[in-house]
Amino acid sequence: MSTTARGAVIHEVGGKWEVDDLVLAEPGPGEVRIKVMASGLCHSDDHLVTGDIPNMLPLVGGHEGAGVIDAVGPGVTRLAVGDHVATAYLPACGTCAWCAQGMQYICDTGAGMEAGFMLDGTARFATQSGRPIGAMQRLGTFANYLVTSQAQAVKIDADIPFDVACLVSCGVATGWGSTVNGAGVRPRDTTLVVGVGGVGINAVQGAHHAGAAHVVAVDPVAFKRERALELGATHAYASIDEAMPFVRSVTNGQGADNAVVTVGVVDGQLIADAFGAVRKEGTVAVVSIGQNAPGIPISPLELVVYAKHLRGVLFGNCNPTRDIPALLDYYKSGRLKLDELITRRYALDQVNDAYADLHAGLNLRGVLIHEH
Template sequence: MSRTVRGAVIDAIGGKWKVEDLDLAEPGPGEVRIKVMASGLCHSDDHLVTGDIPNALPMVGGHEGAGIVDAVGPGVRRLAVGDHVATAYLPACGRCRWCSQGMQYICDTGAGMENGFGLEGNPRFSRASGQPIGAMQRLGTFADHLVTDESQAVKIDDDLPFDIACLVSCGVATGWGAAVNAAHVRPRETAMIVGAGGVGMNAVQGAHHAGAAYVVAVDPVDFKREQAMKLGATHAFASIAEAMPFVESVTNGQGADSAVITVGVVDGALIAEAFSAVRKEGRVALVSIGQNEPGIPISPLEIVTYAKTIRGVLFGNCNPTSDIPALLDYYKAGLLKLDELITARYTIDQINEAYVDMHAGKNLRGVLIHEH
C-alpha cells in the first residue's frame, strides 16, 4: 500500500526543483509517517543541485522539518499518532561505538545515507512509473508527508510553531553547536564567525550565549551583517582582512581565540585565512563544505609551532535526541532567537524562487510552509 503525496524533487546536478505527485510507502517496522507542516530551506539541500554533496539522484529534498505523526508502523515505542515532532538528520541507533560515547552526530547509521533509502535499503518515495526516489537524509521534508525511522523524529511541545521548530532540526543546532561544542567558545574570548547566513547566524548566537566578550561576524552582505548585530554579534565586517585590525586591537595582536567557518561553499584559501586569524592554541571549526582542489595552503610549521587546531563540525556535534529539545527550551525561555531568523515563507511551488533569494543574500532562512 502507498499514498500519494506532493514533493519537490531534484533529478540532476544543475537542474531545477520539480514539484510533482509521488507515491509514499506505508511505515514499516520501527517507522513513522509524518505530516510535514514546515521545512527549512537549508543550503545543504541546495548542495544536491550544485553537486557539492555527492548523492544519488533523483532525490526528494529537505531535512529540516517539523510536523505531526499521523501513522506508526509495528514496534514503534517512543512516538504515537498525534505527537508533534521535529526531524533529526540521522537515525541515531543508540548502540554503536559513537552513540554509546554521546556522539550521535556520527552514528554508524550514516552509512549509505547518500542513497536516501530506508535503513534496510528500500526507497520510501517513488514515481507512478515505479522509479525509486531517495530522500535527503532519509527524510525528504520538501514533501508534505514522509516516512522515516522513529529515531529521526524528536517529540516536541505541542505549543511550538512548526515554522520555528523546523529550524532547530539543522541550521540552528549546527551553528549553535559549532560555536559551543566544536570551537569551545569560552567567557571573555574573541570569536570570529565567517559567514552569517542561516547557520552562521546561530553560531553568532552560540558564541554570545557562551560568554564571548567579542563576537565578530564576517560576511560580505550588508543585510546579514546588520542582522548579526541584532543576534549577538558585537562587531561585523565584510571580510576577514577588514576584521583583523579590530581583532588584533582587542587581543594584544594575538588573533581571535576561535573562528567558525559557516559560508555556503568554502575553499582552501578561506580556511587558511581563518587559520591565520586565530592565536596560538587557536581553534578553527569548519562547518562549510567545498571542493578539495587546490588544497588548503597552511604551513605545517604554523600548525606545530603555534599548536593550532582545525576540526570538522557535523550537525554542530550535537545529539539530536537531547539537543533539539534543549534548544527549543532555550527559545521558550527567551535565550535563543528563532522568529528573527525567518526572512520569508514560501509555498512548495515557490521553491526555486526561494533558492534564488538565498543565493542573492536576501534570506537568513527561508521556510517552506506545506498546505494541507
C-alpha cells in the first residue's frame, strides 16, 4: 500500500524547486510515517541547488521537520501513533561504537545518506509514474508526509508549536552546540561568531548561555547584526578585521578565546582569518561547508607554537535523542529564544521565494507551513 504526499523536489544543480504530488510507501520495519506540519528552510537544502553539497538528484528537500506520527511499521518501539516529533537529520541507532560513546552525531548509520535512500537501499518517495526519488537526509520535510526510520524522529512535548520545534532539528542544535560543545565556551570568554544567519544566531545564544563575557557577532548584513544584538551578542561588526580592535582591547592583545565559523558557504581564507583571531590555546570550530580548493592557508608554526585548535563540528556535536528535548526545555523555561528566530512563514508553493529571501539576507529563518 502507499499514500500520496505533496513535496518540493530538486532535480538538478542550478535548478528550481518543483512542487509535485508524490507516491509515499508505507513504513517498513523500524520505520514511521510522519504527518509533517512545519519545516525549517535551512541553507543546507539550498546547497543541493548550488552543488556545494554533492548529492544524488533528484531529491525531496528538507530535513528540519516537526509533525505527528500517523503510522508505524513492524518492530517500532520508540514511538507510537499520535506522538509529536521533531526530525533528527542524523540518525541515532544507539548501538554503534559512536552512539555507545555518546557521539550520536557521527552514528555509523549516517553513511550513504547522500543518495537519500533508506538503509535497505530503497526509496520511500516515488513519482506518480513510479520512479524512485531520494529524500534529503532520508527525511524530505519539504513534503507534507514522509517515511523515515524511528532513529530519525525524536518525541517532543505536545504543547510545543510545530513551527518552533522544527528549528531544533538542525539549525538551533547545530549553532548552539558549535559554541557550547565544539568551541568549548566557558564563563568570561571572548567569543567570535562569524556569520549570524540561521545557524550562527544560535551560536550567539549558546555562547551567551555558556557565560561568555563578550559575544562578538560578525556578519556583513546589518539586519543580522541587529538581530544578533537582540539575541545575546554584546558587540557586532561587519568583518573580522573590524571586530579585532575591540577583541584585542578586552583580551590584553591576545585574541579571542574561541571562534565559530557559521557562514553559509566558507572558504579556506575565512577559516584562516578566524584562526588568526584566536589566542594561544584558542579554538576555532568550523561548522560551515565549502569546497576544498584552494585549501586553508594557516601556518603550521602558528598551529604548533601557539598550540591552537582547529576542529570541525557536525550538528553542534549534539546527541539528537538527548539534546533536542533539552533545547526545547530551555525554550519553555525562557532560556532559549525560538519564536524570535522566525522572520517569515511560507506556503509550500513559495519555497523558491523563500530561498530568494535567504540569498537577499532578508530572513534570519524562514519556516514552511504544510497544508493537509
